[in-house]
Amino acid sequence: MANEARPCLCDIGDRFDYGGxxxxxxxxxIKAYVCKPAASTDKAVIVIHDIFGWQLPNTRYMADMLATNGYISKELKLVCTEGIFQVLLIQLFRLIKDSDDISSLLNPxxxxxxxxxxxxxxRQITLLEQKLKKNCKVDYEVKIYPGQTHGFVHRRREDINPQDKPYVEEGRKDMINWLNKYI
Known part of the structure; x- marks a missing residue:
């Protein structure tokens, strides 16, 4: 539980005023939020949302951004009581923090x-990079955005945080470029 000295990291950032x-x-x-691009496509991305869920305007904004770039985007309602969302987060952090079998990545x-x-x-990111260089057999990229905090691509509005704008835009562009390369 968060305390006064260290608030929950999930409470950082800006809540977008966005309808979707x-x-x-x-x-x-299964409930979901689906956004399709204007042109027909068979390219799709499943968006795994943060703790605030698929109804958070920020998450819908990201899904809509993917659709604007030619991808069908789907955000599924992941119910924590079923453990799905928790397992995904635990696996992700384990992979980053202390996994010795980083070569298990199956896709770029x-x-x-x-x-x-x-x-x-x-220090955990450095360790991840070392493990990837040693063991990974698929393409990967690790990018660290200077001066940014947790969730900056998803949780920062460039119009009210002008110092973050170049990094928010770069992170989103980098994500789209990666998808365009591999999907």
């Missing part, structure tokens, strides 16, 4: 990190 271009759908028991992977991330310190 996509639509909410339900397939059997782009890692976006913030230089001043309290959740994933630079």
């Amino acid at each position: 271009r996509g639509q909410e759908v339900q397939v059997e028991h 992977t782009f890692f976006i990190f913030a230089e001043k991330d309290d959740l994933i310190p630079l």
